[in-house]
Amino acid sequence: MSANAIELRDVHKSFGKTKIINGVSLAIGKGERHAIIGPNGAGKSTLYNLISGRYPLSAGTILLNGEDITGLRPFEINRKGLSRSFQVTNIFHNMSVYENIRCSVLWAAGYRYSFWHRVGGLRDVAQRAEEVMEKIGLAGRRNVLAGTLTYAEQRALEIGITIAGGASVILLDEPTAGMSRSETARAIEQVRSVTEGKTLIMVEHDMGVVFGLADRISVLVYGEVIATGTQDEIQANAAVQEAYLGAVHKEIASA
Amino acid sequence: MRYEPLNLGRWVIWGAMALVFLVAPLVFSGGFALTMLIQMGTMIIFALSYNMLLGQGGMLSFGHAVYSGLGAFLSVHALNLIGKGAFTFPVTLLPLVGGLAGLAFGVLFGYVTTRRAGTTFALISLGIGEMVFACVLMFPGFFGGEAGVSTNRVVGQPFLGITYGPAIQVYYLVATWCFLSIVAMFALTQTPLGRMANAVRDNPERAEFVGYDTQKVRFLQLVLSSFFAGVAGALSCINFEIVSAENVSPIRSGGVLIATYIGGVPFFLGPILGAIIFIFFVVALSGFTKAWLLYLGLFFVTMVVYAPGGIASILLMQIPVIRARRLGELALPYALAAGAALVALAGLIGIVEMVYRLSEQGASTVLNVFGLSFDAQTTPPWIGFALVLAAGLVALRYASRLVGARWGAIQQDLLARRA
16 A cells, blocks of 8 residues: 555635635655745644644645544544644653653553553663653753753754654654754754654755755645645746745745 | 662651551550541541642642542441441441442543643532532432431441441551552552653643543543542541531532642642641641631641642752751751741731630630730730731741741752752
């Protein structure tokens, strides 16, 4: 079976009379690294919130591995193998780094709502959590309270929580938001390594960040995908140049 | 296989706790002390079960007495049936009946309350509390109306000489159940559900995105909590041999909230301390003064404002200082602050007692407080106590500044050493 990892069919979302997402259709194959770029207010985060079940759709269908997930709740979608991160860091602030990761491993490891296992004795969970901490470079910060981590560390933890459950489709919402140039380069390298062999969808505001990482890129402007293609195709696309840069210019002019 | 060392510290703590339960009635002998100990044991279970909601699950409930109270009602009827010989069941295991009854009502009401978190949960729990209280008065056939349902705990054949006639036997029954409940509730905090209850409390949104249905986490946490509330209800039924509408009343629900908060919501041991203090107020202080509820309220408000982490947080904050062997530096400031607080308290008590005495119709206005005899209708005692209160508050202000300064200096040193 070669169903797409994620498929959006004519997805719409309005808040009241305001149309945010206006008929987006998109198919992302398994194992693909796909970036969604676009200017501020294009609806990138909203699109994520629709895919991950945070908001209900106004119209359209979303398929995950060929299965209809439209209207499912976030935890149901997560259990089907889709995990997302947040643009604004969304971690368990009052827990240690290790506990943050452990919470994200528990469901996938099959312990569900168990109140008869001692969590400290779950070897498989502990092993997986250590593995993830190693991957995101926070192994040395194991027992530090998440709320007291540096910003870049919190962003890494954000990604750690997202991948810990072993989901096959990973959605990252501006993983490098607010980072310096050198931090960004490191973060992108990390994203590449932790999503090895998975389907990655990544929202980026800054086009430069995704070049070299993404197999294909979609450009979202005013709730519509105006182009999808490889890096070269996107760079050569006149409509993208005009719409994307035009929108940016408008943004600057209005600012 | 990795070798896991035996956690000696944990065994020492649990062992010490069991020992305290064992010898408490020997140290605090006498009928009144025993009455207090029994009620403290019951309240500890109730408060810990409440903290499974508030502390661990972030659910502020205003109706927790529903589960302990209904557990108590089911227990009292079970006990009466055993007494009539309808069936045989050891009284020792009656708390299981209460617990299962509490659990069943937890399933029923929890299904409604835990659909939402936060303020909505609090309001629905309040509504259900009021509703159950009203229903209990509406169906006197089962709930015994205003008078309640009374019972006799001495039923069936004595087992190894245990009849539960003497209070000391009731104490050891309560102590055993209390110890087992503490162990069980602590163990629950160490399970996947217990950890995810914390996660849902702190960040329900993220919990949903790592695969957890937050509603279900809250629901299961509440159901388990209701079981222990029911156990506490059954123990109070055995102890008092009567269960009435008061057992499910909003006053009880408020009481357990106050006890838990005073002890310290963020810590597992908090509610244990809170329950002990609360019962001291309710049982011991109420024998001395009619104003005990006012004192309890003032104490509660003071804790909410100045020590939101409860007594437990104050105690636990000292541990690093003790480890650094610097508690001695704080001894004098602490003693000064305590002395000042006592002076202020003396002034407050004088005024409160006079107010209460004057508000009482037909009572003599002559009081005996602190070995002093005075008439509340004359002015000098008012001025005197007001001055004592003012002096105490001023002294407390200076003393607490001293505590704060020393405390800050020590904390800075500790931080610097760690860095």
